[in-house]
Amino acid sequence: GAGVSQSPRYKVAKRGQDVALRCDPISGHVSLFWYQQALGQGPEFLTYFQNEAQLDKSGLPSDRFFAERPEGSVSTLKIQRTQQEDSAVYLCASSLGTGNSNQPQHFGDGTRLSIL
Amino acid sequence: LAKTTQPISMDSYEGQEVNITCSHNNIATNDYITWYQQFPSQGPRFIIQGYKTKVTNEVASLFIPADRKSSTLSLPRVSLSDTAVYYCLVGDPIVRSRYGGSQGNLIFGKGTKLSVKP
Numbered sequence: 001g002a003g004v005s006q007s008p009r010y011k012v013a014k015r016g017q018d019v020a021l022r023c024d025p026i027s028g029h030v031s032l033f034w035y036q037q038a039l040g041q042g043p044e045f046l047t048y049f050q051n052e053a054q055l056d057k058s059g060l061p062s063d064r065f066f067a068e069r070p071e072g073s074v075s076t077l078k079i080q081r082t083q084q085e086d087s088a089v090y091l092c093a094s095s096l097g098t099g100n101s102n103q104p105q106h107f108g109d110g111t112r113l114s115i116l
Numbered sequence: 117l118a119k120t121t122q123p124i125s126m127d128s129y130e131g132q133e134v135n136i137t138c139s140h141n142n143i144a145t146n147d148y149i150t151w152y153q154q155f156p157s158q159g160p161r162f163i164i165q166g167y168k169t170k171v172t173n174e175v176a177s178l179f180i181p182a183d184r185k186s187s188t189l190s191l192p193r194v195s196l197s198d199t200a201v202y203y204c205l206v207g208d209p210i211v212r213s214r215y216g217g218s219q220g221n222l223i224f225g226k227g228t229k230l231s232v233k234p
Binding site for chain 2: 004033035040041042043044045091093102104105106107108109110112
């Protein structure tokens with residue numbers, strides 16, 4: 001398909017384990033965003049990439065969260081030493097624009113992470 | 117960052133027109149207004165975007181008064197499948213920082229949960 005693809009769709013991990021969430025953005029989209037969505041809440045910004053450059057990581061809740069996009073396409077969000085409060089849906093979005101842009105964001109369906 | 121206020125929930129019946137109003141009193145000159153729709157277990161989906169006056173597409177209309185301090189999303193003749201959460205967002209998803217870089221800049225809020233009944 002031509003949309004944003006995220007994997008896995010569901011991930012269950014034990015507290016303390018490391019997890020890696022993958023995002024395949026729409027081909028050619030320069031901007032990539034990660035969001036965290038708690039149950040009943042709107043998505044909250046985590047981090048933003050322009051190509052391979054991580055230009056904003058102000059939303060990452062702790063240094064246990066790490067994101068990369070080494071070749072400017074696929075991105076991985078890694079959470080180390082997971083805690084129960086990390087349980088949420090993690091959404092990835094991409095957009096065509098860069099800089100001051102009003103291109104809409106295209107979202108994947110997210111990865112639902114449950115920490116036991 | 118421009119903050120938005122919208123109703124937490126709304127109820128409607130099939131076939132009715134639904135209007136969801138969003139307040140954004142401190143909208144900046146360069147800010148656009150964007151609405152997203154989200155179904156359970158799915159990511160948000162772009163519905164419509166506007167800057168001023170009225171915008172219409174195949175799904176909805178967006179009405180923006182001259183002062184731009186509010187906007188209204190209008191869904192004509194809703195069906196059961198329009199039951200979802202609707203988010204009003206104001207701003208530019210990517211803004212230039214004073215140091216020349218760019219940063220993410222989109223705040224979703226809690227949205228409006230629309231329930232359409234038969």
